[in-house]
Amino acid sequence: MEAIFIYIAKSAVLMLLFYCVYFFLLRRETFFNSNRWFLLSGLIISSILPLLSYTKIVWIDATQNLNTNIESALLSIPEKQNSDINWNYVILAFYGIGLLIFLLKLAIDFYSLNAIIKGKKVKQQADFKFIDTQENIAPFSYFEYIVYNSSLYTATELENIIEHEKVHSDQNHTVDVLVSRFFSIIFWFNPIVWLYKKAITQNLEFIADSEASKKLSDKKAYQYTLLKITAHENCVAITNHFYQSLIKKRIVMLNKNQSKKRNSWKYYVVIPALAAFVLLFQIEVIAKEKQQTVKVSGEGKSVEVYKISKNSTDAELKEIKDKLKSIHNIDFEVSDIKRDAKNNLTSIKVDIKNGSQQTQSIQTSTGDVIQDFGVIVITDKEGKKKVGIQTSEEGKAKGSKVAVSKRITTLNLEKDDSDASENSNIIITNNQNSKTNTNVNINSFTSTKTDSDTNTNISTVVTTDKNNTVTTKIITKKDGSTIAISNSTKGKVKLGNQLIIVDGEEMPENFDVETLNAKDIETMRIFKGTEAITRYGDKGNNGVIEIQTRK
Template sequence: MENFIIYMAKASGLIAVFYLAYHILLKKETFFNSNRWFLLAGLFTAAALPLLVYTKTIWVDPVPMAETATRTVTLEQLIAYKQYQQQMAEKAAIEAAAISINWFDVIVGMYLTGVLLFSIRFVLDFLSIRRILSGNIVMKDGRFRLIDSEKARSPFSFFNYIVYNSAQLKQEELAGIIIHEKVHSSQKHSIDMMIGQLFCIVFWFNPLVWMYKRSISQNLEFIADAGAIQVMEDKQAYQKTLLKITVQPDCINLTNNFYQSLIKKRIVMLNKQQSKKLNSWKYAAVLPLLAVFMLLFQVETVAQEKQPAIELIKLPEAKVKFAVQIDKNTQDSELEESKQLLKDEYNADVKYENVTRNPEKEITAIKVTVKDKGQSQVYEVAGHQPIAPFTIEIEKNNSGRNVITFGNSIGKDNFVRAQAFRIDANGDLQDLANDSMHVQKHKIIIGSYGMDGDKMPLRSSVPLKVPEGHWSVNSLKIGDTDMLIVINGVKQKKGDAIKLPLGQEIAELNMVKAKEAKKKYG
């Protein structure tokens, strides 16, 4: 619907361009036949040009991307994620059920109502012509069909039919009128009138379209007047016939009527000196406006990424691991929630048995069984002291099967796999993955190390060394860094950890050298 409104607006604008060009530059010229084709061309151009779209392709540099490593999601994060999904589903359902006014539907209804009313009027005009043509004697005059009818309040022509009321006219007046209408009929002016009427139906809301149709009708009268004068011997008698009735009678929109309003303009054009051929340049005046229209509205720009000019650096294949943490304070409701989450995400069946709590409602004993397609893993703790935190970890291996393990608690943010790089003095990239790392000194999370420098029992990447000079580590908050990181075109805040939505992975890392980076990002 939105595209249809845009189309109608563009077409209406083009109709205005042609109408103003005719009204300002061509209306007073005697190029009547050329004006006829100009006005018709304006309608068809307005209908067709908005449908023509020129596609322009621009080449852009690829967006730098980096590949992440394994992410561990805790039970709290999983619960929050599921709640978010449920909230979004409920919100969408509420919005769909809400009763609101769709203004597009209102506009469509109003537009179609107008089209229907004017279409009915179009059909009634045909029926009026049929009533006049039927039941009367038809006299053949070559290819023309002459009908003398008392029903005709004004002489008119419709294709090969010429209708008049001889009782209202003198013989010399009737002869001039028939010559005039024969010009209309021989040049198929009824087609012009029908085209103009159809555009008035489609663009009924645009007042310029009705004025445009009126200009078409007036120009056709100029053509018929000029043709009649070339045949008639008495030019003055013809002009007196035009002046006989100065008040326009009722007429049918689809016909060419002899008596039109603005009789004075017709007489002025009859006596006007022929325009100079040099004035034909005015027809070309509309071309620059059409070119501007195409450049402003009909050029669609499509961006296409260039092939990377530098080598693409691939990090280890990313995976997502779910880790459900259970500690002494985990509630029964949270245990049930974790069972459902692991069932939904990995189709794994989890059973909690022998759950024992002390008077402080802390868990002192528990047995956990995780089953999945022929495999079963059991973790059991028994005693009188509160249990130590542990995790149920599930991830898919390369074959697509689940790998189920139990481990010590990893907290919410301590499981990180990373790749470190160093920019040397020449602006080249150095991979530091094979060096060792001074964890106690720098207190950062890389590989299997924690914030406090103690090793964590996690499967992780190899240790890394923090070198001297300019360096940065993906997925870590390390204070001030000298490397700008851009994800999907968005610059990351300097010094902040890179956070990815649950379930999303970064495919690849594109390292840009200093000069190229400065040129691209400033």
């Protein structure tokens, strides 16, 4: 809806620009045909230029604050504030009513025109079709048709009228009339479009008067004919009719000396104005993060993140694929790509394979763009590589929602069931009504689904290794309370010298987690290995425990 309002505003600005140039610089010049094309081009440019934009990419340093915890992202999504009145729909309804009224008026005008022409005797002469009607209406032309009532005029007056209408018909002025009428209907709420329509119609009369007077021997008699026709009030709206208001201006322009050619510079005034409009409004600056490589000091590990954002192009995705293959010998494939009108990603599926290790990320958005994420490659001091997917905090900050987002990671677990792989994440979630804590080793599969009807977010976590399968469902209710249901409690947490974070604050080294009352803990997350290092640097070498207490 916002895009429609922006388009209408830009179009109105451009229309105003062309009208002002015509009104202040060109309307007193006798460049009638040039003015015709200038005014028509103004309408066309004002409707097309707002749709065209140039994208300028600005590269910035990548941020390193990435978050891979989907449950945390769901908990931070703000509730949408519902309003009793949606003003967008009110404005749209108001516009629709006006549009319907003007379309109905146009239909009536076409019906009236058809009633006048249909069934009448037509006299063909060259490319013109003459209809001598008995109705008391002003003479008019509509494409090749020229309609008049011969009984109302003398032979000289009728000759003047016909020569005038022939110019309209021969130069297809009906097209100009219909185009201006079309724009006045679409932009009926804009007062400039009505002034613009009047300027087009008036200039067409200047053209017809100028051309007709050249073919007539008595220019003064032609002007008297103009004065006589002013007595007619019945005109067909969508036609070029001989009678027009502002007869005085037409007579003045008939007797005006031809403008000097050097005055044609006035047409070029609009060019720098259009250039300024493009520079100000039609250049879209997109900030993209550079690929980052983070070295973890003391351990010889490096972490490389290849970022994928909503405006990543196909060429950039191919570049990531080539780099992963050539540098790390990692297979990277994308599929199910969908984009919106602005070429932003709304859906993407990423499959990554590094030997026996496989990672998959699927993002499908219902009308919104995807959340930024990255392909992370960790290389240890022995040259062994591990690959995964990281999601950004930016999606949380904006409150964006993803209908389906899942990761599939297959890693080799150690044989000891009580100690998971160094890359395992452990989430401990405590329910107010639950008397026990559920310890779950998250390692393989995370699927997140949003129920739009109940505003309840459900995360299903499945851990699979040789000896054990643990399934945990984390349900976040509308009121923010969390319920964790697990079919196993295997995979206990070993306490040691991990970094302890309670409610976002770092605890001292001698802090004992067991001193906390289990009922006071709302959520506990434990990160190990590269996940902890990526989040907290060297401090996370021994693992990190994040605890969120109940407020």
